[in-house]
Amino acid sequence: MLTSVKTLSTALGLALAATLAWAGPASAAKAPPPPSQNWSFEGVFGKFDRAAKQRGFQVYTEVCASCHGLRLMSYRNLSALGYTDDEIKAYAAQFEVQDGPDEFGEMFFRPAEPKDRFVEPFANAREAAAANGGAVPPDLTLMTKARKNGADYLYALLTGYRDEAPEGFELSDTQYYNDFYPGHAIAMAPPLWPDGVEYADGTPATVEQQARDLTTFLSWTAEPEMEERKSMGHAVILFILFFIVVAYFNKRRLWAQLH
Amino acid sequence: MSSTSPDPEFTGVVRWIDRRLPIFTMMHKEYKAFPVPKNLNYFWSFGALASITLIVMIATGIILAMQYQPNTALAFDSVERIMRDVNYGWLIRYIHMNGASMFFIVVYIHIFRGLYYGSYKEPRELLWILGVIILVLMMGAAFMGYVLPWGQMSLWGATVITNLFSAFPLVGEDLVTLLWGGFSVDNPTLNRFFALHYLLPFVILGVVVLHVAALHIPGSNNPTGIEPKGPQDTVNFHPFMTSKDMIGIGFYLLLFAALVFFAPNFLGHPDNYIPANPQVTPPHIVPEWYFLPYYAILRSFTDDWWVFLVVFSWWGVDAKLAGVLAMFGSLVVLALVPWLDTSRVKSARYRPIYKWAVALFVINFLILGWVGGKEAEEPYVTIAQLSTIYYFLHFLVFMPVIGWIERPKPLPSSISQSVLSPAE
Numbered sequence: 001m002l003t004s005v006k007t008l009s010t011a012l013g014l015a016l017a018a019t020l021a022w023a024g025p026a027s028a029a030k031a032p033p034p035p036s037q038n039w040s041f042e043g044v045f046g047k048f049d050r051a052a053k054q055r056g057f058q059v060y061t062e063v064c065a066s067c068h069g070l071r072l073m074s075y076r077n078l079s080a081l082g083y084t085d086d087e088i089k090a091y092a093a094q095f096e097v098q099d100g101p102d103e104f105g106e107m108f109f110r111p112a113e114p115k116d117r118f119v120e121p122f123a124n125a126r127e128a129a130a131a132n133g134g135a136v137p138p139d140l141t142l143m144t145k146a147r148k149n150g151a152d153y154l155y156a157l158l159t160g161y162r163d164e165a166p167e168g169f170e171l172s173d174t175q176y177y178n179d180f181y182p183g184h185a186i187a188m189a190p191p192l193w194p195d196g197v198e199y200a201d202g203t204p205a206t207v208e209q210q211a212r213d214l215t216t217f218l219s220w221t222a223e224p225e226m227e228e229r230k231s232m233g234h235a236v237i238l239f240i241l242f243f244i245v246v247a248y249f250n251k252r253r254l255w256a257q258l259h
Numbered sequence: 260m261s262s263t264s265p266d267p268e269f270t271g272v273v274r275w276i277d278r279r280l281p282i283f284t285m286m287h288k289e290y291k292a293f294p295v296p297k298n299l300n301y302f303w304s305f306g307a308l309a310s311i312t313l314i315v316m317i318a319t320g321i322i323l324a325m326q327y328q329p330n331t332a333l334a335f336d337s338v339e340r341i342m343r344d345v346n347y348g349w350l351i352r353y354i355h356m357n358g359a360s361m362f363f364i365v366v367y368i369h370i371f372r373g374l375y376y377g378s379y380k381e382p383r384e385l386l387w388i389l390g391v392i393i394l395v396l397m398m399g400a401a402f403m404g405y406v407l408p409w410g411q412m413s414l415w416g417a418t419v420i421t422n423l424f425s426a427f428p429l430v431g432e433d434l435v436t437l438l439w440g441g442f443s444v445d446n447p448t449l450n451r452f453f454a455l456h457y458l459l460p461f462v463i464l465g466v467v468v469l470h471v472a473a474l475h476i477p478g479s480n481n482p483t484g485i486e487p488k489g490p491q492d493t494v495n496f497h498p499f500m501t502s503k504d505m506i507g508i509g510f511y512l513l514l515f516a517a518l519v520f521f522a523p524n525f526l527g528h529p530d531n532y533i534p535a536n537p538q539v540t541p542p543h544i545v546p547e548w549y550f551l552p553y554y555a556i557l558r559s560f561t562d563d564w565w566v567f568l569v570v571f572s573w574w575g576v577d578a579k580l581a582g583v584l585a586m587f588g589s590l591v592v593l594a595l596v597p598w599l600d601t602s603r604v605k606s607a608r609y610r611p612i613y614k615w616a617v618a619l620f621v622i623n624f625l626i627l628g629w630v631g632g633k634e635a636e637e638p639y640v641t642i643a644q645l646s647t648i649y650y651f652l653h654f655l656v657f658m659p660v661i662g663w664i665e666r667p668k669p670l671p672s673s674i675s676q677s678v679l680s681p682a683e
């Protein structure tokens with residue numbers, strides 16, 4: 001009974017929301033489009049800058065990982081950043097995953113292994129919301145694919161905080177003003193600070209530098225196949241061009257017989 | 260040289276089989292010696308391109324289905340697993356995803372070709388109607404396919420579109436419950452959509468076979484619209500038309516590969532990389548690009564639009580139902596084109612007024628697609644409404660009237676003559 005009431009109300013809610021979305025103009029305040037940046041991974045020949053990817057991974061681990069997961073990544077995937085098997089094992093072992101049941105039927109915790117998916121910062125969405133003033137930090141694996149102009153947007157978001165909201169703009173205590181977040185009021189405190197991390201390679205850790213590195217890293221988590229895809233694309237395109245030339249001369253030869 | 264069809268001589272096993280089941284004779288007749296007008300241009304390659312796309316979709320789809328999980332809890336992650344962990348899964352998935360777009364690009368051009376050269380006219384009316392049926396089935400297949408990855412647009416697109424059926428009087432609500440298999444777009448919906456998404460392409464394949472069979476009775480139309488008068492006007496399908504099609508296939512593959520390898524998500528919507536969430540409505544729900552012209556027609560019907568008030572409201576049809584009827588109507592009028600066009604001349608090449616009407620129709624269709632992707636606010640609503648009127652005017656008024664008033668240019672006496680001294 002209870003469940004059917006629940007389904008029914010979800011259904012009504014869905015139908016209502018859909019009708020509203022369909023009939024009325026979307027009321028969400030718009031944010032300006034993010035300025036276009038130059039990225040190493042842009043374009044037909046673009047590749048991820050490996051050093052930037054590694055630095056971005058460091059910022060993710062030290063800053064973002066306490067709130068945001070990378071649920072679709074496995075620790076073993078880190079080999080693409082240039083880490084050795086031992087380094088990956090050591091990194092994974094900092095986290096705990098539940099396993100089991102063991103021979104006594106008990107569930108137990110063990111250190112994570114390279115084969116495991118990244119351990120999530122919160123047990124579930126409720127816990128995440130409770131820890132973040134009611135807002136759930138979204139998973140970041142696909143973030144750059146899940147927003148329009150993903151990479152530019154992410155960079156603009158991370159560097160787009162203002163210390164104070166413009167005159168007359170109401171923010172609650174758990175909200176911050178961001179130029180590029182739709183509606184401007186975001187429930188994430190500015191996560192990046194100058195020298196908030198200390199880069200192993202000595203790169204000065206300005207907010208912009210950290211944001212660039214993170215964006216490179218998260219573009220890789222979103223599209224780990226990108227470099228392989230593009231280089232296969234080069235071969236395929238060359239083959240097709242060759243095919244077109246052959247097809248053209250074949251057609252000319254055949255049709256010449258007709259006249 | 261001209262087309263000839265000497266009966267093929269088979270030997271050995273082939274002969275043994277052919278005597279009992281004449282598939283080799285059939286292939287020879289329909290795909291080798293089959294005579295096609297010798298003046299066909301590259302627009303005549305788009306049928307072959309559409310067939311190839313269908314085969315590509317079925318092949319990649321079956322591979323995807325081996326890894327895909329039609330369950331709301333697993334669907335999104337199973338697609339990501341294909342992208343990340345299955346060998347070349349990203350390739351298969353991106354081919355399938357962009358293949359749907361290629362399919363519509365190719366089929367829309369194929370249809371405009373038919374409209375321009377009068378390919379729907381006697382004796383090709385059934386061929387044309389079968390084509391429109393394929394378009395409708397493709398829309399069904401693509402719509403349900405888009406639901407499968409279970410992202411935000413999958414869920415909300417499906418919710419908006421299935422809700423449309425509730426507009427029908429009496430049966431509407433029950434129909435929607437039946438589509439959903441429950442009281443909202445949920446697991447049962449995903450299950451049945453997967454089953455139907457697997458089925459529909461094979462239905463399409465069947466209709467394509469009928470479409471080709473209906474084509475092979477009168478044979479292909481051609482840019483002059485004059486039927487071949489004898490073997491001097493035709494060439495054998497193979498190797499002449501096939502050698503030409505190969506060039507078309509080359510350029511088609513070039514575009515397809517550019518999308519798959521360098522811009523795989525260019526035609527998609529970012530929201531579909533957010534897992535479906537019934538609690539969060541995306542700010543702007545839009546269907547895939549190939550549905551946008553129809554979506555624009557659907558949304559044109561607002562409560563205060565005079566067309567709605569004049570044509571629909573007085574017989575008890577509300578704006579939502581009117582939009583749905585107009586959307587389906589836009590496909591019905593397309594199917595009725597053989598009877599709406601009153602001209603005796605097929606090809607727009609010899610039709611000085613209709614030629615421009617088709618060009619404007621295509622431009623208008625593109626405008627519809629453009630406004631279909633905009634939010635429902637001014638000036639887009641007005642543009643969509645004007646374009647919707649123009650869409651129906653083209654079919655219901657311009658086509659018959661132009662046929663009556665236009666003075667066609669003199670037709671060449673045969674295809675061969677037109678090749679020697681072209682009209683323009």
Ligand code: HEM
Pocket residue numbers: 313316317318319320321322323324327338352355356359362397400401402403404405406407408456457459460461463531
């Ligand atoms: C008429 C031919 C077809 C069309 C137009 C079509 C269209 C689509 C579309 C638009 C999607 C969503 C792509 C995305 O955003 O991920 C999709 C997904 C899918 N299709 Fe098809 N499809 C066709 C044939 C098939 C066939 C024959 C099968 C299986 C035998 C199939 C299996 C799948 C599966 C498993 C998915 C989900 C995986 C994914 O989303 O990538 N499709 N299809």
